[in-house]
Each structure stands twice: as structure tokens, then as C-alpha cells.
Amino acid sequence: MTIRWLFVLVAFTCGLARAQDVPPPPRPQDTGPSLDTTLKFLADKINDEGRVGYTAFVTDTSQPGVEWSNKFTAAVSNLAADAKACRISFHWRTEVNGSSADDKDYDIDLKDVRTIVVMPQEQNQKQIDALRGHSAWSSRIEPNIFTLIVRRAKGIENVFLFSDEGMAGRVAKAMQHAVELCVGGNKEPF
Amino acid sequence: MEERARMIRTTTQRALQGMMALLAVAIAGSVLDGQNQTPPNVPSPKIELRDRLVGLWKGTSNYEGRFNDGAHQRYSTKESISCLISKGDGPEGLSARCNDSRQITNLDQVSGFRREFDGTFQIKLNGGGGFSGYADGAQKREDDGAWENLPPGGVITGRVSYQLNLDLNWGNGDSVGNVAMTKQ
Numbered sequence: 001m002t003i004r005w006l007f008v009l010v011a012f013t014c015g016l017a018r019a020q021d022v023p024p025p026p027r028p029q030d031t032g033p034s035l036d037t038t039l040k041f042l043a044d045k046i047n048d049e050g051r052v053g054y055t056a057f058v059t060d061t062s063q064p065g066v067e068w069s070n071k072f073t074a075a076v077s078n079l080a081a082d083a084k085a086c087r088i089s090f091h092w093r094t095e096v097n098g099s100s101a102d103d104k105d106y107d108i109d110l111k112d113v114r115t116i117v118v119m120p121q122e123q124n125q126k127q128i129d130a131l132r133g134h135s136a137w138s139s140r141i142e143p144n145i146f147t148l149i150v151r152r153a154k155g156i157e158n159v160f161l162f163s164d165e166g167m168a169g170r171v172a173k174a175m176q177h178a179v180e181l182c183v184g185g186n187k188e189p190f
Numbered sequence: 191m192e193e194r195a196r197m198i199r200t201t202t203q204r205a206l207q208g209m210m211a212l213l214a215v216a217i218a219g220s221v222l223d224g225q226n227q228t229p230p231n232v233p234s235p236k237i238e239l240r241d242r243l244v245g246l247w248k249g250t251s252n253y254e255g256r257f258n259d260g261a262h263q264r265y266s267t268k269e270s271i272s273c274l275i276s277k278g279d280g281p282e283g284l285s286a287r288c289n290d291s292r293q294i295t296n297l298d299q300v301s302g303f304r305r306e307f308d309g310t311f312q313i314k315l316n317g318g319g320g321f322s323g324y325a326d327g328a329q330k331r332e333d334d335g336a337w338e339n340l341p342p343g344g345v346i347t348g349r350v351s352y353q354l355n356l357d358l359n360w361g362n363g364d365s366v367g368n369v370a371m372t373k374q
Contacts, residue, residue: 058231065280068234074227094229101229128228137231147228157226 035181038174039081042088045171051075052161056125056139063136071097074161086110086182108150108158110182115151116175118168120144121161148172236282236315239350243284243313243321247354248272249371254297263298271369273346273356275313284313286323286346290358290366305332307360311346322347328360 033041053073060066072094079090088108094101124147125139146168150158162168251269256262269292278285287310295302309328315321325344329337343361348354354371 056231058234060237063237066234066237066282068237070231072229074229092227094227096229096232102227106227124226124228125231128226128230132230134231139231149226155225159226159228 032177033174035083035086035178038178038181039083039088041174042171042178043079043081045167045174046076046079046090046160049076049160049162049167052145052163054121054145054161055142057142058137058139060134061136061138076160081178086178106158108152110175110179112152113150113175113179114153116172116179117149117151118165118172119147119149121147123147124149124159148175150175235317239315239319239321240277240282240284242350243275243354244277246272246274246374247356247371248374249354249356249369251366251369257296261298263296266295266297268293269366269369271356271358271366271371273371278312282315284315284321284323286311286313288346288358290360303333305364306330307340307358307364308337309340309344309360311344313346318349319351320347320349325361330360330362330364 051073052075053071056070056072058068058070074092074094077091077093079088081088087110089105091105093103120141121144122139122141125141126137129135129137129139143163146162146165148160148162148168148171150160152158160168160171162171249271251271252267253269254264254266256264269290271288271290273286273288275284275286277283288308290307292305293302294305307328307330309325311323311325313321313323323346325340325342325346328340328344330340331337340360340362343359345359345361346357348356348371354373356369356371357365357367358369359365
């Protein structure tokens with residue numbers, strides 16, 4: 001390899017490192033719902049969902065014939081959206097079989113959001129159980145509910161549960177719009 | 191010139207290796223730092239209990255009493271019990287192969303004998319860490335004599351907490367109760 005090629009390689013490497021320092025694009029001009037309107041829609045719809053209860057009927061492919069059930073409740077409360085800071089905060093409480101599993105405040109900085117997806121809770125539950133070493137477990141969830149997953153860097157995810165897939169999709173679209181208003185991008189109205 | 195080129199080459203290689211290492215740490219970190227408020231499923235209580243029960247358990251019991259015959263002489267018994275519990279029929283089934291070996295001493299005559307029981311039990315799990323089962327075959331012998339089959343009716347019951355508390359009834363009137371067993 002000649003020195004010239006080495007310099008090209010070093011320059012390319014430095015270029016890659018510098019690419020991460022590029023500031024986000026400027027906020028686009030409003031053509032759809034404003035950030036305030038979008039965040040109010042988000043807060044209203046998520047707060048409306050309130051407390052969701054469901055039962056997971058679990059089977060284990062490594063132990064044919066085994067099935068057991070777990071009763072879950074998940075409740076979002078005090079969801080507040082700060083348009084100035086581009087942040088959503090909420091309290092999340094879950095119970096499994098009557099015992100508290102989580103009871104904490106969470107924040108989502110919309111500028112850090114990478115992806116927003118909606119999937120059946122059965123699919124989300126399978127992924128969660130697999131992450132904890134139970135890839136052979138599958139859950140049938142009753143009633144059928146849908147999970148909106150907000151993904152950030154380092155595998156950090158926040159979820160919101162909806163009993164209606166259509167509403168989950170609308171909220172996902174609104175959240176996507178809010179993220180775009182916070183960091184710039186597509187302005188298609190939800 | 192050649193020496194300088196080699197230095198640049200080495201430095202570049204090290205920089206790339208460092209970047210790869212940082213990338214690997216970042217990827218590992220992304221998994222370790224992951225969070226999602228979805229609560230995971232909890233294991234079936236019965237399956238969890240079955241998994242805790244499987245294994246070799248041992249315990250001892252020492253006690254004194256009087257024989258039931260006419261002289262009602264005093265005796266002391268040193269008893270060693272072992273149960274090998276393994277997964278049995280069905281998703282919640284267990285079987286236990288138990289051995290109960292007793293050294294019985296007549297305290298009034300300073301003589302004694304050995305009595306041994308051996309049997310297999312089919313176990314079903316109950317709620318709250320308890321289980322029970324029936325013998326599907328049990329036998330008894332004394333002083334290394336021939337084994338004799340016991341009548342049906344042997345019963346095993348137990349409860350697991352930090353140890354296993356076991357009751358055994360061999361179906362012929364011989365029994366032992368509340369023996370603290372530890373897993374080997």
C-alpha cells in the first residue's frame with residue numbers, strides 16, 4: 001500500500017468520525033399540526049388508554065403440554081408533554097399476578113427517538129421473554145392488545161399499550177410527527 | 191521513507207483496531223443497557239417447584255421409644271433417608287426413589303438390628319410448595335436379609351421451603367414424619 005492510499009484511508013476514517021458531530025438539520029417550517037397540537041393529541045390519547053389489563057397464556061416448546069397464565073395490568077398516568085424541551089414524561093405502573101413489577105416515572109426525549117413501531121403485544125411479550133432467557137416461551141394474550149414501542153439508542157425502549165390497533169397506529173404517527181418537528185424532517189400530517 | 195510509511199501503517203492499524211473495540215463495546219452496551227417497561231412472564235409456580243425438587247435429597251432422624259411387644263423394652267433408632275427425585279410422567283409429574291435405613295438398638299438388652307425400606311413413589315404437586323404421592327412399589331428387609339414386598343398404600347408427602355420436610359409412610363405401619371432433608 002502506498003503512502004497516498006494510507007492518507008486516503010486516514011482521511012476517510014477521520015471523515016467518518018466527524019460525520020457523527022454534524023448537528024441535526026434545522027426545524028422545518030410548519031405545514032402540518034404544530035408540535036403543541038401534536039403533543040396534546042399524544043397526551044390525550046395515551047392518558048385516555050389509562051389502565052390496560054391482559055392475561056398471557058404461556059406455553060413452553062421445551063415442555064410440551066405445559067401451559068400456565070399470568071395476569072398483567074399496566075397503567076400510564078400523569079403523561080405530560082413539554083414542547084419546549086421536546087420531552088414526554090409519564091408514570092408507569094405494572095403488576096404481574098397482583099404483585100408490583102414496575103412503579104416509576106419515565107422520560108422520553110423526542111430528539112433521541114430512533115424508531116416507533118406498533119406490534120401485537122404477543123410479539124412484544126415473546127421478545128421480552130426471549131431477552132430474559134426464555135426463548136421457548138410463547139404467549140397468547142387475551143384480550144388482544146397492541147404495543148407502541150418507542151426505541152432510542154442503546155436498546156432503550158418505552159412502550160404504550162392500546163386496546164385498539166387503529167388508535168395505536170394514529171398515536172405512532174403523531175409521535176413520529178412530533179419527533180420530526182423536534183429534529184426536522186417529513187411534515188406529512190397524521 | 192519506507193520506515194515512515196511503516197509507522198503510519200502501524201498507527202492506522204492500531205487506530206482501526208481501537209475503533210473496532212469501541213464499536214464492540216458500544217454494541218455490547220446497547221444490549222446491556224436495554225430497557226423496556228413490558229413486564230416479563232413469570233415461570234409457572236408448579237414448574238418452578240418441580241425444578242427445585244429434582245435432585246438427591248438426604249436427611250436423618252434419631253428418636254427413642256418402646257417396642258410394642260409385651261416387654262415394651264426401650265429402643266433408639268438412627269434413621270437415614272435419601273430420596274432421588276426425578277421428572278416423571280406429565281409436565282408436572284415427578285417420581286421419587288426413596289431409601290429409609292434404620293439402625294434400631296434395644297436399650298434394655300444392648301442388642302439391635304437393621305431395617306431398610308426401599309420404594310418408588312409417583313408424586314403430584316399441590317399448591318403452595320407442597321406435594322404428595324403414592325408408592326407404586328416398596329419393599330423391606332432386615333439385617334441384609336431377603337427383600338419382602340410391602341402391601342400397597344405407601345404414601346409420601348412433603349413441602350419445600352429452604353429445605354424439604356418429608357413424611358414417609360411405607361404402608362405397613364412403619365413411617366417417619368417431618369424429616370428435614372437437604373439437597374446434595
